[in-house]
Amino acid sequence: MKERYFDDLKVGDRFQSDAYEVPGEAIIEFAEKFDPQKFHLNANEAERSIFKGLVASGWHTAAITMRLFVRTLNFAEGAIGLGVDELRWPNAVRPGDQLRVETEIVDHRVSKSKPNHGVVRLRNVTTNQRGEIVQTMFAHALVPKRTTNA
Secondary structure (H helix, E strand, O other), X not given: OOOEOHXXXXXXXXXXXXXXXXOHHHHHHHHHHHOOOHHHHOHHHHHOOOXXXXXXXXXXXXXXHHHHHHHHHOEOOOOEEEEEEEEEOOOOOOOOOEEEEEXXXXXXXXXXXXXXXXXXXXXXXXXXXXXXXXXXXXXXEEEEOOOOOO
């Protein structure tokens, strides 16, 4: 897959990731390490929760979103996260869900402090196989330019 640079992007560009299936075991494993709440850890306990079944941590959903975003855009030298705004989890992720991320470039400018890079503002929308939105977020990232000012 071709590596992308700041120069390759423009406002309005949209990118669609491949699908990623969320295994139930991965939900529990992530929760054991990072978000040990009953509805993430144990299917029986989760049945008695507001979710009525095992669900992934929002932070697990965010990590999966990051994986799909990085693989889809494939930034040369990587993208440095500068911050996230308006992170939302409107629907829970359940075992077996197939997640996809659509990324839209919403702003694009050359960095004032690092002229060999650009700052990109993007919106990621993560959906499941039913088209339900499971996460939305805006983020700013520092992305290398193909052409540099020496």
